[in-house]
Amino acid sequence: MIVVNASAIVAMLTREPEADTLVSALAAAGRAETTPIAIYEAVPGLSRKRQWSVAEAEAHVGTS
Numbered sequence: 001m002i003v004v005n006a007s008a009i010v011a012m013l014t015r016e017p018e019a020d021t022l023v024s025a026l027a028a029a030g031r032a033e034t035t036p037i038a039i040y041e042a043v044p045g046l047s048r049k050r051q052w053s054v055a056e057a058e059a060h061v062g063t064s
Contacts (some may be wrong), residue, residue: 006038043057
């Protein structure tokens with residue numbers, strides 16, 4: 001099992017250079033989990049990085 005933190009969520013959603021490595025690690029782990037705090041932290045991170053509204057970022061993170 002692997003636990004996915006906010007920075008990994010943002011990296012994958014914004015296709016940062018390490019995104020493919022993260023996706024591969026998740027696939028190899030077979031099971032991945034995250035925390036409500038990581039999701040909460042990923043929303044403003046994604047919003048800042050993409051210059052989206054919080055609502056747009058929430059939709060991409062999957063909090064709605």
